[in-house]
């Protein structure tokens with residue numbers, strides 16, 4: 708990216724995310740589909756590929772990044788700024804450090820967006836290639852206000868494979884479309900289960916809903932993540948599966964999804980910058 712483009716991007720982001728080149732929201736039509744799992748592994752995978760990455764947990768109702776990223780301390784301060792806590796090569800911050808989820812349940816959209824805006828501008832991220840954001844599940848007023856508050860490069864929509872997830876993915880897509888945030892693609896999580904005893908595949912939640920959703924929405928399908936006990940355990944123990952050398956299969960699946968996301972971010976950026984066609988001078 709040229710410095711001109713970077714300046715433009717920074718201006719576009721406004722004051723709240725200076726120094727952050729790309730912001731990626733991970734969203735879902737409903738809770739429990741593995742949004743936080745995908746967000747954490749996406750962030751760590753991008754860092755493993757050499758990017759400077761931040762991960763921010765904005766799920767005010769159910770912040771899970773401290774647990775999933777294995778963070779036990781609370782953030783320190785530098786002057787008026789909160790310092791993210793680094794683990795697994797990623798700078799992590801959670802709104803859970805500041806907001807009591809029990810309190811947030813009764814908040815209205817403007818209160819949430821006010822708190823999030825304040826929170827986002829109070830964090831000292833430094834220079835980042837990607838800031839991955841774990842949004843609260845759903846597509847209601849609160850989520851809409853949030854995606855308007857934060858300047859986003861694009862969004863990743865996580866669904867499970869049932870056909871009903873198509874309706875949820877459509878709702879998420881509509882929400883982002885309303886505020887002109889491009890959907891970078893769809894990830895299907897909990898795609899199928901491989902029996903750890905006999906090796907047989909079971910399509911517990913049906914099959915192919917994520918791919919169908921992506922096709923109908925005209926956005927890329929970024930990949931599918933099967934159900935693995937090891938992925939659940941990794942979340943509970945604070946070691947993202949992509950960083951676990953004992954889980955090469957799971958790691959490869961999630962790292963490939965992260966590379967697909969990075970490719971979509973690059974495509975969007977060059978389209979926005981109006982990159983000139985390559986001009987080869989023949990001598």
Ligand SMILES: Nc1ncnc2c1ncn2[C@@H]1O[C@H](COP(=O)(O)OP(=O)(O)O)[C@@H](O)[C@H]1O
Nearest residue numbers: 738739740741742743744933934935938939942
């Ligand atoms: N592919 C997967 N295989 C096994 N367990 C998973 C998988 N994805 C998520 N989980 C588990 O399912 C639960 C819900 O996932 P989470 O990421 O917290 O969902 P959300 O953020 O959408 O509510 C967690 O216990 C998580 O470890």
Ligand SMILES: [Mg+2]
Nearest residue numbers: 742743766771
């Ligand atoms: Mg979550």
